Amino acid sequence: MGRYVVRRLIQAIPVLLGATLFIFAIVFALPGDPIAALAGEKRQDPNIVNILREQYHLNDPLLLQYWYYISGIFLRGDFGRTFAGVPVSELMAGKFQITLNLALTALVLEAVVGILLGLWAALRRGKAIDTIILASTLLLISVPPLVTGFVLQLWLGVWLKQQVGVEIFPIAGITAGFKAYLLPGFVLAGSSIAYLTRLTRTSLVETLRSDYIRTATAKGLSRRRVIGRHGLRNALIPLVTYLGADLGTLMGGAVITETIFNIPGIGLQIYQGVYLREQPIVVGIVTILVLVYILANLVVDLLYAVLDPRIRYE
Amino acid sequence: MRKATTDTLPAEGGLGNEPLLAVEDLHVEFHTRPGIVRAVNGVSYSLNPGETLAVLGESGSGKSVTAQAIMGILDMPPARVPKGEIRFRGTDLLKLSDEARTQVRGQRIAMIFQDALSALNPVFTVGWQISEMFRVHRGMNKRDSVKKAIELMDRVRIPAARQRVNDYPHQFSGGMRQRIMIAMSIALDPEVLIADEPTTALDVTVQAQIMELLAELQRESNMGMILITHDLGVVADVADKIAVMYGGRIVENAPVHDIYASPAHPYTKGLLESIPRVDLKGQDLYAIKGLPPNLLDMPTGCAFHPRCPYRQDNCVTDTPPLYEISGTRGSACHYWREVLDGDQG
Amino acid sequence: MSNDPQVGPVQTATAPPPLVTKPKRQDRPASLWSDALYDLRRRPMFIVSVALIAILLVMSLWPSLFASIDPFDPKTCELATARQGPSAGHIFGRDNLGCDVYARTIYGARNSIVIGITTMIVTAVIGGLLGLIAGTRGGAVDTVSSRITEIFFAIPWILGSLLITATFRDADLGIWIVVIALAVLSWPMTFRIMRAAVITARSQDFVVAARALGAGQGRIMFRHLLPNALAPVIVVSTINLGGFIAAEAALSFLGVGVQSPNISWGLMIADARNRFLEAPLPLFFPALFLSITVLAFIMLGDAVRDALDPKLR
Secondary structure (H helix, E strand, O other): OHHHHHHHHHHHHHHHHHHHHHHHHHHHOOOOOHHHHHHOOOOOOHHHHHHHHHHOOOOOOHHHHHHHHHHHHHHHOOOOEOOOOOEHHHHHHHHHHHHHHHHHHHHHHHHHHHHHHHHHHHHOOOOHHHHHHHHHHHHHHHOOHHHHHHHHHHHHHHHHHHHHOOOOOOOOOOOOHHHHHHHHHHHHHHHHHHHHHHHHHHHHHHHHOOHHHHHHHHOOOOHHHHHHHHHHHHHHHHHHHHHHHHHHHHHHHHHHHHHHHOOOOHHHHHHHHHHHOOHHHHHHHHHHHHHHHHHHHHHHHHHHHHHOHHHHOO | OOOOOEOOOOOOOOOOOOOOEEEEEEEEEEEEOOEEEEEEEEEEEEEOOOOEEEEEOOOOOOHHHHHHHHHOOOOOOOEEEEEEEEEEOOEEHHHEOHHHHHHHEOOOEEEEOOOHHHHOOOOOOHHHHHHHHHHHHHOOOHHHHHHHHHHHHHHOOOOOHHHHOOOOHHHOOHHHHHHHHHHHHOOOOOOEEEEEOOOOOOOHHHHHHHHHHHHHHHHHHOOEEEEEEOOHHHHHHHOOEEEEEEOOEEEEEEEHHHHHHOOOOHHHHHHHHOOOOHHHOOOOOOOOOOOOOOOOOOOOOOOOHHHOOOOOHHHHHOOOOOEEEEOOEEEOOOOHHHHHHOOOO | OOOOOOOOOOOOOOOOOOOOOOOOOOOOHHHHHHHHHHHHHOOHHHHHHHHHHHHHHHHHHOHHHOOOOOOOOHHHOOHHHOOOOOOOOOOOOEOOOOOEHHHHHHHHHHHHHHHHHHHHHHHHHHHHHHHHHHHHHOHHHHHHHHHHHHHHHHOOHHHHHHHHHHHOHHHOOOOHHHHHHHHHHHHHHHHHHHHHHHHHHHOOHHHHHHHHOOOOHHHHHHHHHHHHHHHHHHHHHHHHHHHHHHHHHHHHHOOOOOOOOOOOHHHHHHHHHOOOOOOOHHHHHHHHHHHHHHHHHHHHHHHHHHHHOHHHO
């Protein structure tokens, strides 16, 4: 087990470096001089410009700049500063939490709805309910969050509020606390719910076909125990992998949802960062999200080893 | 489909005149996309306590499907049993309610499968899987049931059972895994044990050990055993009687010695002649020509006629019944006398 | 494996017993495709999606067949009639600038389709070719390229393409920057599928035999491996096509995709969003068309997948 953890950790390093370098290189190519943008219309003192350029290592070659950046992150937790001088880590701290809340809400919704629907479909395979569930996954995959977001705002936000007189699902901001995350969480989870439903269905159907399920039946166990104990325990393994890896995807996808629902997380922040050409913010946030992705996958792999003894003892 | 079900469990104790297990004119068919596959067509056999019945046949002969029908582990649909009885101690299992059937499965009729690696659940320890029988069916607590599991592992001669009880199936060798499978199946002292090709996936040396173990366990507990195999070589030492299946039918049944001495069906004869023998070294090995029948498109008359060296015209048109040769023997061949006498072939 | 029809507790009704020799059908790739086509033609999902896609293609090639108003002509917009509801000449009503929503929605199909299909082709060709090479060659080539794809998987899709389009938004690449951004981040998906399929095909007997008979690497790659690995790549590409169209809308919505005065459904949604609580129709119609388009391609992909590989279902 220990060797397995170490091996996975080592494998994660080149991915982390490669992904951050890729992002860094793209943003480095951003046209326009950020220092010039900082000063706006005013003429700048060339000396000050030079000092600023030195300070941000803008005169160094790309790889060196990257080195300063990445070592800053891992040695000092320093994600650099915005051109206005605010540390990016400070800027991100609160916003990261908001996006994480949103993504976790989505993940919980996804897990609960997706797994239940998938199990229901698998156990009623070929019946009407199975067809209905499969058809709804198709719809859920096809309607982009861009559309579900606005439609749900109008329907569950505005219309429902008019009908019952109380706001059940806030449509913007996070001032309402937990319930403010429900609607955007569902919009964010949308297609993931559908994929998880399908995956759960396939996984359980395949598992129930295996020899050890036949053995469990032959042992005289009830159908409930055969499926619930022997089947589910095996069918769950790929679902955990999918869910874990999806956390990174959900946090990345938050940019659309946060824009629609005006949620002040890092998604909205990156959107503004792109507009203001604030490279440090953009790189900082994407780097954080890459880290989240890699960490989530690492946890998934370890979880996998816990769930599947065949891997643990490799 | 039968609707009348009953909850009355098969009685225990004395048997009277009834055999322990009697399959009577069993038919099983599968409804598949290309058509109805009649996998079992009127199979009958019986088993007494302490007796071993070997069911012999090649792939697709219906030998495993019959066994699965006895266990009640066929999935219906696609499988259907349009006709027949499976009497266990006089009670037709096919008429039992689902709950009553579950009570019989595992506790009174148990089964071991061919490939123990895939037949054991990969995510539970072997101890957990064996002890589950005691927890679920006997209401034991965890500690007692694990103790029972260790005892069973000792009984099937797994070395260092106490240390290995928490290991997973993939950590055992093929032979050891099959022993675990056996331990699980005999956990609740079943009256009938069905072994479906228990040694096919194993090395030859291990095969003998497993067969020996099965025979020994049977002697100790006096259970009836159905040994399903395609390997005549496995059968001779352990079986009391043999039923040879072909195309979903029994083509010959007989006490084991009679069959080896003088087969009464051309298919059995062919099988025996295709066993390599030391005393015939250097000669060409016999092989039954042709292919097993297509279950969707069975030959008319006797299913074996396209491959049969004894074929006459009526074999193509008339399906042979199981002719009674003596009180204990039967052959589904119109020309069983010629086969017995050893003409042609 | 025994060949008995050993039907376990849960078995498919469709699985034919192994002993049944399939009449007529042979295990040639050609028959996989003809089987699939035969199978597809009887699936309602396939017929509906093909009909929808046909309409969308005509719409994007000749939008004037569907709309008499030219939305690129500023004279057709009247600010005074902004957000007017549906009327005789303007069945979807008018948007925030008083332009006809119907005509704009019809004309918006073109960019979605062009970007979606181009991205799919670029992705399939680049990812497919690299996957084919990596899978055939194995060894260091395979290891290195597989590691590189892992890097791309670690970058959130939408953010990565947002970064690229935003970086080059002044480079004047028009809608093609969207294609580039999406392709850069999605080729690893095709790569992975193709590589896995090639590796599976590589160990099959007929390939081993071809190699033993002295067939060259190129011949093995294109004559033996490619045809056998093509099916999963086609399935994934078709399903991705729907995703690309949705992604284009998302990028345009965020302001880094298709730029005004060009027309895109995502852009229309972004334009309508500020006033959509009072006038939902200018947002609703492009959203509806976008959803139907994505649905059509995903349905097509699902149908093709089921036909080519029933096991995946």
